[in-house]
Amino acid sequence: DSGVTQTPKHLITATGQRVTLRCSPRSGDLSVYWYQQSLDQGLQFLIQYYNGEERAKGNILERFSAQQFPDLHSELNLSSLELGDSALYFCASSVTIGPTGELFFGEGSRLTVL
Amino acid sequence: GENVEQHPSTLSVQEGDSAVIKCTYSDSASNYFPWYKQELGKGPQLIIDIRSNVGEKKDQRIAVTLNKTAKHFSLHITETQPEDSAVYFCAARLLTGNQFYFGTGTSLTVIP
Numbered sequence: 604d605s606g607v608t609q610t611p612k613h614l615i616t617a618t619g620q621r622v623t624l625r626c627s628p629r630s631g632d633l634s635v636y637w638y639q640q641s642l643d644q645g646l647q648f649l650i651q652y653y654n655g656e657e658r659a660k661g662n663i664l665e666r667f668s669a670q671q672f673p674d675l676h677s678e679l680n681l682s683s684l685e686l687g688d689s690a691l692y693f694c695a696s697s698v699t700i701g702p703t704g705e706l707f708f709g710e711g712s713r714l715t716v717l
Numbered sequence: 718g719e720n721v722e723q724h725p726s727t728l729s730v731q732e733g734d735s736a737v738i739k740c741t742y743s744d745s746a747s748n749y750f751p752w753y754k755q756e757l758g759k760g761p762q763l764i765i766d767i768r769s770n771v772g773e774k775k776d777q778r779i780a781v782t783l784n785k786t787a788k789h790f791s792l793h794i795t796e797t798q799p800e801d802s803a804v805y806f807c808a809a810r811l812l813t814g815n816q817f818y819f820g821t822g823t824s825l826t827v828i829p
Contacts, residue, residue: 605760605762607760634815636817638819644821645723645806645821646806646819646822648817648818648819651815651816653815658815659815661816693761695760706751706753706761707763708760708761708762709760710758710759710760711760
């Protein structure tokens with residue numbers, strides 16, 4: 604158990620809908636990362652927050668947004684869903700924002716868009 | 718940004734044999750190279766890492782080597798066991814950056 608909690612574990616929805624994925628980082632970790640893992644794809648970095656502020660942005664679509672709350676949990680909002688958004692979405696946390704520090708991953712939220 | 722390439726994408730070995738996974742990176746400013754193991758239905762988990770001031774690191778049956786000049790690093794698993802079957806990801810992180818750049822993963826199957 605990494606200590607990172609993601610909900611829901613599975614989510615099935617229709618095209619055009621909006622969903623929210625939730626992540627609780629490990630106790631004490633200030634940095635939260637979101638990754639997308641599609642079938643046969645690696646881990647695509649979406650966005651990172653540190654202590655409530657956005658710190659880095661990857662290949663995140665404009666239809667997607669995220670935030671980190673004062674209690675450090677984070678939410679990833681996916682809107683106007685398309686079939687291609689079906690993927691496993693991982694949240695990871697780490698203690699620091701600097702160039703070192705292990706990433707601890709949650710077990711992911713599997714999104715299926717029908 | 719950094720670009721990490723990983724090979725092979727799939728690897729099958731007999732139990733007891735060694736497995737080697739190779740990664741290359743593009744940005745010489747990268748200084749931290751972790752390896753993650755992802756078992757079925759779970760999130761990736763760090764198994765070993767190496768920093769740019771070290772050429773090799775071992776932890777029991779796994780080892781990582783780094784060649785900064787050639788910008789490549791490798792994961793070596795010796796005496797493979799069925800429980801080593803998983804997807805392995807390499808990653809690189811820039812000295813000044815916040816992002817981890819991941820390879821596309823290697824699906825390792827250890828045949829009993």
